[in-house]
Amino acid sequence: MSDSEYRGLCRAAVYQFGRGADAALFPAPEAVEITHTSSGRPRQVHADDGRIATYGTDGRYRLGLAGGRRLAEAFDGSRHRVVVGDESEPFVREGRNAFAKFVQSADPELRPGDETLVVHEDGHLLAVGRAELPGGGMTDFETGMAVKVRQGADDA
Structure with missing residues (x-):
């Protein structure tokens, strides 16, 4: 994952969930794995504990249970x-x-x-x-x- 892609995902998380969501959902670029659509847009964000979120075409996240756990702990x-x-x-x-x-x-x-x-x-x-x-x-x-x-x- 490129640095600019990682920063974009973090910005979207802060926009949608508020300050601290970026660190909670995506602690480090190497800690998450991203799948992409055929056009190259981010689609699914996974980590060792499961699916963190799906990145929708509207630029908003749809939380997975792993992402929900991370936000619950952070907020x-x-x-x-x-x-x-x-x-x-x-x-x-x-x-x-x-x-x-x-x-x-x-x-x-x-x-x-x-x-x-x-x-x-x-x-x-x-x-x-x-x-x-x-x-x-x-x-x-x-x-x-x-x-x-x-x-x-x-x-x-």
């Missing part, structure tokens, strides 16, 4: 998180969607379409996915999907 508090309890834990862990009825709290900065870490109330990462509702409103809704889960912890 404290509620940042990029949706918290669910025991009722939905086994379903979300299997890769099923998280519904608003079971959301206990959520990062108020989340917007629909943002990448999200779905965590249990005890802090364990259950899944990664895409927010379908704004973070500030997830606890207000009684019905509807809060997070479209892309990969559950049991899928890894």
Whole structure:
């Protein structure tokens, strides 16, 4: 991987997830492996612990479980998180969607379409996915999907 490609991936991570995401997701160029499309655009980013992310055509990352674990360790508090309890834990862990009825709290900065870490109330990462509702409103809704889960912890 070229130095400019590595810097580009890091810039995209900071843009999407905020300061510190670059170091969390891509600690060093030699620590990650990138697959490319036939046109040469980065596609998948892998490391020893699994798929970190897919780099979409829109320039945004779709997190893999390994990337979710890295961000969960790097960011404290509620940042990029949706918290669910025991009722939905086994379903979300299997890769099923998280519904608003079971959301206990959520990062108020989340917007629909943002990448999200779905965590249990005890802090364990259950899944990664895409927010379908704004973070500030997830606890207000009684019905509807809060997070479209892309990969559950049991899928890894």
